[in-house]
Amino acid sequence: MTPRSVYVHVPFCAHRCGYCDFTLVAGRDDLVPRYLAAMRSEFSSVERPVPVDTIFLGGGTPTQLPPEGLRQLVGDLVERFPPEPGCEFSVEANPADVDGTMAATLAELGVNRVSLGAQSFDADSLQVLERDHSPSDVRVTVERLRTAGIENVSVDLIFGVPGQSLDAWRATLDAAVALEPTHVSTYGLTFEKGTAFWTRREKGQLTACDDGVEATMYELAMDRLPVAGFEQYEISNFAKPGQRCRHNVVYWQGRSFHAFGPGAARYLDGRREVNHRSVTTWLTRVERGETGIADREELDPxxxxxxxxxxxxxxxxxxxxxxxxxxxxxxxxxxxxxxxxxxxxxxxxxxxxxxxxxxxxxxxxxxxxxxxxx
Ligand code: SF4
The missing domain is CATH 1.10.10 (Arc Repressor Mutant, subunit A)
Known part of the structure; x- marks a missing residue:
């Protein structure tokens, strides 16, 4: 079946949070012009325009791009992947980046769903996670998005943060519900090898949450969010009626999709491909006219x-x-x-x-x- 979904990876962040092992560069906004040019080349590897039903800009932090950079990226993207009427257009955003101009830019570009990296409404947990925003930034951002006309806002939350109590997690769930988002995602914190958190845990500087407490936190989300009108439709995801993330459902149903940018993984006709995870390696290769793909696997039936x-x-x-x-x-x-x-x-x-x-x-x-x- 012809893929009708496209993922775009934006690998820029202001800094790297200690738990994060995503493909990104922190504090390297000087690479933005090269990235945008390379994305244009990668999009043009698709011979003819492919109409799509879902677009997802993830990261990294797409809202770390300046508004004109975002305009250029989306302009080049929709030239190759024109959105069909009713297309779900999601962008991941950091509450620290979304001022009035960014909210208006997202709306102007046709973005109709924002996935907000709130992570917690507890200041202590945000500090442990090395996030650069406060709980009130999340509330202000949701208001700004609504004022700009983007009503469909999802909130990402992390549980199992070192030092986080069950009561603090319960309060975070309640604060998220009070914002009346359309969708909530809840993820247990993981310690990935190579991250600062992994090293700190090895050195005894950070203590992981007890497994039993973490399981109770997950069960709390499974109990509390449905009471507030969110249906759990995936292990980590809860949505108000009709507000499931259509793009991610494409992944979970095992359908094909396009993907672009460093570290991006695509699935086309039973073939999995993953781009180079090093942003600079991917950039250099695409600039030389070579493929950005690092691994390719043909799956038998x-x-x-x-x-x-x-x-x-x-x-x-x-x-x-x-x-x-x-x-x-x-x-x-x-x-x-x-x-x-x-x-x-x-x-x-x-x-x-x-x-x-x-x-x-x-x-x-x-x-x-x-x-x-x-
Ligand atoms: S903002 Fe998100 S993508 Fe960027 S470093 Fe932090 S967790 Fe990773």
């Missing part, structure tokens, strides 16, 4: 089916068994093999209404379950 199963189980509704069989030629149950019964009897997987899905308990142990179908 069974591997495609296994990946689709693993990703699809992230959705709370799970996998539609009949559609899956029809589209992949494989039965999800046989892809799991003997582990299926084991996960069923351990109350981690269930089959209801023709769908195979994680139970609530299974959502807490999703990585373990999913590893058995790959």
């Amino acid at each position: 069974e591997s495609q089916a296994r990946e689709r199963l693993a990703i699809g189980l992230r959705l709370v509704e799970g996998i539609d068994l009949a559609t899956f069989r029809e589209e992949t030629g494989h039965d999800p149950r046989s892809l799991f093999g003997p582990a299926l019964e084991q996960h069923r009897s351990s109350d981690l997987l269930e089959e209801t209404n023709g769908h195979l899905r994680l139970t609530r308990r299974g959502r807490l142990l999703a990585d373990t379950v999913v590893a058995d179908c790959l």
